[in-house]
Each structure stands twice: as C-alpha cells, then as structure tokens.
Amino acid sequence: MDSLTKCGPLKTKKKKGIRQEINFHFLTVTLKLSEDYFNNGELSNIVTHERWSAMAKQIELETILRGEEARAFNKYVDAPKQHFTPESRALFREARQLSKEWP
Amino acid sequence: MTIDSKSLIFSKLSDDSDVSSFTCSDSKDLEDFLRNDAKIRQREKISTTYLVHSGTDLVGFFSLSMGCITSDSLKKMSLEIEDPPNKYPALLLARMATKDGLRGQGIGREMLKHVFAMAFRLTEQIGCRFVKVDAKRDPRAIRFYENYGGFIQITQNSETIQMAVDINKIGDEENSITV
Numbered sequence: 001m002d003s004l005t006k007c008g009p010l011k012t013k014k015k016k017g018i019r020q021e022i023n024f025h026f027l028t029v030t031l032k033l034s035e036d037y038f039n040n041g042e043l044s045n046i047v048t049h050e051r052w053s054a055m056a057k058q059i060e061l062e063t064i065l066r067g068e069e070a071r072a073f074n075k076y077v078d079a080p081k082q083h084f085t086p087e088s089r090a091l092f093r094e095a096r097q098l099s100k101e102w103p
Numbered sequence: 104m105t106i107d108s109k110s111l112i113f114s115k116l117s118d119d120s121d122v123s124s125f126t127c128s129d130s131k132d133l134e135d136f137l138r139n140d141a142k143i144r145q146r147e148k149i150s151t152t153y154l155v156h157s158g159t160d161l162v163g164f165f166s167l168s169m170g171c172i173t174s175d176s177l178k179k180m181s182l183e184i185e186d187p188p189n190k191y192p193a194l195l196l197a198r199m200a201t202k203d204g205l206r207g208q209g210i211g212r213e214m215l216k217h218v219f220a221m222a223f224r225l226t227e228q229i230g231c232r233f234v235k236v237d238a239k240r241d242p243r244a245i246r247f248y249e250n251y252g253g254f255i256q257i258t259q260n261s262e263t264i265q266m267a268v269d270i271n272k273i274g275d276e277e278n279s280i281t282v
C-alpha cells in the first residue's frame with residue numbers, strides 16, 4: 001500500500017459498493033472501497049486490498065528491424081510468395097472466401 | 104472431446120463473457136491474459152479479443168491489435184547514407200491459444216483463417232500490408248505459423264519470436280491457383 005499512497009489521491013469514478021479497478025502503467029489493482037472513501041475520496045481510506053498483480057506482458061505493437069534482420073526482411077518483401085506453402089495457400093483461399101461472406 | 108472445426112462459433116469478447124473455464128497449461132501467460140487482462144485491454148482499445156466456442160465450450164481465443172514493422176532501408180545499409188526506414192502497417196495477432204486437450208483438431212487453423220479474413224477486409228478500408236504474430240518460442244508454434252500462414256521469422260526476444268507474412272501478394276497467388 002505504501003507505493004499506492006505515494007501516488008496521492010486518485011481520481012476514480014465513485015461507485016458505491018462495487019469492486020473497482022484502477023490501472024497504473026503495468027499494474028492493475030482491484031480495490032474494495034470503504035464508505036469513508038466516498039466521503040472524502042482519498043486513497044488512504046481504502047480498507048481492503050483485494051488484488052495486486054502484475055499484468056501480462058505488454059503487447060508489443062511495433063517491430064523495429066535493423067542490420068541483418070532488416071536486410072533479410074527487405075529481401076523477403078521482394079519475394080514473399082516463395083514462403084507460401086500449399087497449406088497456407090489453401091488457408092488464404094478459404095480466408096478470402098470467408099471475408100466475402102461476411103456482411 | 105472431439106471438435107468439429109467447421110462448426111466453431113466466433114464472437115467478440117464482452118464484459119459479460121465468461122472466460123473462467125479456459126485453461127492453457129502450456130502457457131499460463133495466455134491463460135492469465137484472457138482471464139485478467141483481455142477485457143481491460145479491450146476497454147482501452149489496445150486489443151480486441153475474439154472467443155471461439157464449440158457448442159457452449161470455450162475452446163480458443165485470439166486478440167488483435169494494429170501494429171507496425173519498421174525496417175532500415177537497403178540504401179541506408181549499403182550506402183551508409185541517411186534514408187528514412189520503411190514502415191509497414193500490420194495487423195498484429197497479439198495472442199492466440201487453444202484450450203488444453205483440444206490441440207491438433209484444427210481450432211488454431213480456423214482461428215488463423217479468421218485472422219486473415221479480417222486482414223483482407225481491413226485492406227479494403229485501410230492500409231494493412233502485413234499480418235504479424237508474436238509466437239511463443241516453441242518449435243510447434245513456429246511450424247504452425249510457417250505452415251498454415253506462410254509466416255517467416257523476422258526477429259526475436261527472450262520470450263517470443265516475431266513472425267510476419269506479406270499479404271500484398273496473396274491475391275496474386277490465389278489467381279494462379281486452380282481451386
């Protein structure tokens with residue numbers, strides 16, 4: 001709780017009697033909030049700490065390729081089809097058909 | 104339990120979705136993601152998760168985000184001059200898992216098919232050149248993506264191998280195939 005209180009008062013949506021999730025950068029804390037919390041809205045009044053767990057690994061959106069990896073990738077972009085297998089071609093075909101069937 | 108992969112039901116995760124029955128002992132990360140993080144990520148619009156049911160049983164899931172592949176240009180590498188990197192928009196298959204005991208029945212293939220179908224639809228609306236995946240460092244997973252998706256390995260870290268497939272040429276490929 002020390003690390004939490006260092007964050008200072010948190011502005012959260014006040015909903016009485018429900019569990020509330022507060023997201024920090026890499027952590028999710030589920031808190032059960034006391035009546036006192038709703039009276040003055042300060043984090044120090046939280047009475048039970050239900051869950052403190054590290055979130056799963058972040059989703060890495062960007063891939064950055066340099067050096068040999070970039071060289072190999074650029075070569076691949078010139079001729080990607082040589083890596084298609086009979087199974088992947090069949091899957092692409094089915095996927096294309098499926099995409100056409102969707103409304 | 105035998106699964107008919109052709110009768111799988113795909114639906115988007117919602118706040119009401121019950122994911123408590125999903126187990127993936129090979130990768131607790133994936134199980135934890137679905138149970139604890141997927142709904143939060145979806146509310147934050149970081150990723151969207153799709154559930155796959157066989158009847159009422161939750162048998163798999165996958166999560167999608169938008170991503171990007173940035174690659175140094177050949178000109179920069181060969182001539183050692185300043186040249187902006189190539190940037191490619193990509194559909195990122197951030198997570199995908201099949202429930203314990205149900206692997207090898209075509210569920211993963213069906214999920215991958217849906218991912219590509221979504222990519223094809225996306226490319227009609229916005230730029231999307233690649234499908235990219237963060238694969239576990241597991242030879243079976245790598246073989247799966249290479250075999251069924253035509254993916255190649257592009258980079259890796261201590262936990263995952265990043266793979267990608269250029270979907271720009273897939274249309275050409277289909278035209279040359281006799282169905």
